[in-house]
Structure formats: C-alpha cells, structure tokens
Amino acid sequence: MPHFTFQGTPAETKAERLADFLRERGLDPARTLCELNGQALAPGADAPLAEGDTLNAFSIVAGG
C-alpha cells in the first residue's frame, strides 16, 4: 500500500496505478490533469504509483 503525498498532504491507497487512485477519489481520469513527481500528465494518462510519490490533481471542467 503506497504512502505518498496527495495535494500536499499524506495519503495512502490500495490502488497501484494513478487512474485507479483517481477513481477511488471520485475523479474521472479522462478529465483530470495530474502532476506526478514534478511531471505533468495529460488527462487519461496512467502511471504506476510508488512509495514516496508526490501527486497533485486538478479537474478539467467546462467553461471558457
């Protein structure tokens, strides 16, 4: 069970992949922009989650 930092606070999850973690948090991976360990990931991108990762996630919502 990876322990990592999510949105600046400690978190843990049973999910082993980013997309599964986002779903666990009620976020749609296809509409979520993530920054994993300082690298931006486009919506829909997946990646393994590992101990000590730093993850930030931002919803892509309608409007403009």
Add this chain to the structure above:
Amino acid sequence: MTPNPLLTPQEAQRLGAARVGIAGAGGLGSNIAMHLTRAGVGHLTVVDFDVVSESNLNRQFYFRDQLGLPKVAALCTNLLRIAPALDLRTHAQRLTEANFRPTFADCEVVVEAFDNPESKSAFLRALLPTGKPLVCASGMAGWGHSGAIALRRLGPTLYLAGDAATAASATCPPASPRVGIVAALQANTVIALLLGVQP
C-alpha cells in the same frame, strides 16, 4: 510596430517577434488575443470553428454588429483596430488531436482557450508531449470567489489558470468578470514567459 509605448526597446522587440497560438476564440481566447495584442505581441495564430452568437456578447470580445460572423473573422477586425501591423493567422476550423501539432508548430507558446472539457483534454494530450510551453485554464464559472482563482505550474512547461473546480452549467454560467480574470491571467503568463520573468 507595437501598440504599447510603455515597453522598453528590448521588450518591444521580444514581444513583437513572438508568435503565440490560441486554441479557441470564445470567452477566454478572444480576450487573451486582445490582451496580447495590446501588450505588443506581434504574431498570433488563432483557431476557432464557431460564429459569433447573441449568447457570446456577455463575455466575449465581439460586438452586436458581428453576430453571425466567424469568430476568427470578427476577432481579426477587432484586433487590427488596436494594432494594424499585427500579423494574425486565423483558421476557421475545428481542432482535433490530429491537427493541434501542425497548426501550432511555429508558435513559441500555445494557449488553451476552449470551453468544453473534452477539447481541453485533447489539447493537453496532443501538445504536452511536445515540451512547448502551454497555458491552460479550468474553473472560472459563476461569480465571486476571486481568490480561488490561481495560476499553477505543473512540471516544467505547463501552466493552469483558474480554480480547477467551478464548472459552467445552467445554474452557474460563465460570466465576464471571472472569465476575464482567467483570460488576463493566461495572457499575463504568456507575456512573462516571453520576457523571461516569473509567471
């Protein structure tokens, strides 16, 4: 020639030589284009398939006598009134993941200015791997909560403006002030990137 007499010669040269891409010419894109033109950016590439409609006039940089015109044509008219020497390349077409890269290939910075989340996501999937500086937006509908709007840097080349939460809907429509704040924030970020100062 720049419409902005407050620039130093070096700043005027830098902005005047730059080409910035803008994907979408609605509430965000039309106002971003206006800001960049007033700031002295010399070359813009703007893409939008839509026409000006009544519902656009509450926040977009168009006028009642432009209803029914392609947005890129109306925007061209309006921007050239500000800066007659502006080099404005417009495309009245729908952007897809297949044509993002060639459309903006010669742009130094590309701005995402769509209103629907599918297009915003497609933009990121197509252009994030290029490493080109990108300035995107998410979350600007409604009123108030100005302090929730922020600029975030994600990785080395991506900037996200907005509150990343407040979606436009029938009960929370996009309105000029908040959309305008985000558009100005995006334009300010582009100028900072071009001038090499902290966005």
